[in-house]
Amino acid sequence: MTVLTEAATAIYIENLRKTFSEGKDAKSHYILDNVNLQIHEGEFFILLGPSGCGKSTLLNMIAGFIEKTDGQLSVNQTEIKQPGRDRGMVFQQADGALFPWLTVQENVEFGLRMKKVPKKERQELSSHYINLVGLSGHEHKFPKALSGGMKQRVQLARVLANDPDILLMDEPFGALDAMTRRTMQKELIRIWRETSKTVIFVTHDIQEALLLGQRIGIMSVGPSSKITTIYDTNLSYPRDITDMNFHEYYRKIQNHFDE
Known part of the structure; x- marks a missing residue:
């Protein structure tokens, strides 16, 4: 069983919003609206959702690459205003x-x-x-x-x-073939457990989310996307995709998206 020990909050997000407009006189739209989240030090957290729901936008806001429109966003009790050495980004395309x-x-x-x-x-x-x-x-x-x-x-x-204290990973294995992807998933878990880094990992793949994450935050379809549900995955590492408990989590999350 995976148990989160009592740990300090590494990332704190409250009522976070991000708007965009397509032109000078265009009406603004919310990419993210009322996002609330706390991530603990040393946690492996997954942002899971369909393409275009704002996962990467939220990750880039945590990285300091994109400014927030409204709300609170802090790392180690310091408001995020720009990129910092305490956060390291791993992109999809190396x-x-x-x-x-x-x-x-x-x-x-x-x-x-x-x-x-x-x-x-x-x-x-x-x-x-x-x-x-x-x-x-x-x-x-x-x-x-x-x-x-x-x-x-x-x-x-x-x-x-x-x-860095925090690893931000934006679908880093999305462009890899299935066998290489599985190898890299195993390697990432090994490295995370050896270094005790806080990891935020973006994916739209339910199986990948369950293989990696201690908690999985489900993002709603955009625009005005938010984190609607957080699943605690009480599964031991290394995880087995044939395990019945794994299948039960998969079914619950898949049903969430089907609904």
């Missing part, structure tokens, strides 16, 4: 996130170089995280020589090397 002219090791060390971390320490940290994501032996390869799954591992290692 190709756009990695520098093609840098090797695996150089990509992982990039943020550390920007922070002027000494060379020896950079090398030690990059080696640690390259090993953590299972890429030892590939340090001197360029992104064009890597598979899709390996590129995502590089992106994850680079984020981890900067040691």
Whole structure:
């Protein structure tokens, strides 16, 4: 059984709203309306919902890339106004996130170089995280020589090397084939359990949500999307898709969307 221990609130969201308008004189519409959520330190939280419901918008607001319209949004009791080193983003497409002219090791060390971390320490940290994501032996390869799954591992290692408190993951395995995706899901759970990071993971796949998350927040169809229900998934890791309890959670969540 997965049990959330008493932990401080890492992310606090209350009555959060985000509007958009298509032109200067166009009427504003709500992308997100009255979103309320608390995420604990060290928790693996899933944002689950159909395409276009505002999942990525909410994640980008937590990252500090998009400004809120109204409401409260804070990380570790500090209001979010801009991106910060306490939050690391892993995108769906690694190709756009990695520098093609840098090797695996150089990509992982990039943020550390920007922070002027000494060379020896950079090398030690990059080696640690390259090993953590299972890429030892590939340090001197360029992104064009890597598979899709390996590129995502590089992106994850680079984020981890900067040691953020929170990992924000926007459908990071969506472009991978089924076998690679399953491998990466297992690896992510292993890394999360080893590092105790707070993880917010966006997906529209119910099975993926149940394989990964301690809690699953269901988002309504947009516009004016909100989190309507939160499921506590009391399933032990590693999770088995053939388990009857797994199927019962799947049925409940699928029925939620069917309704």
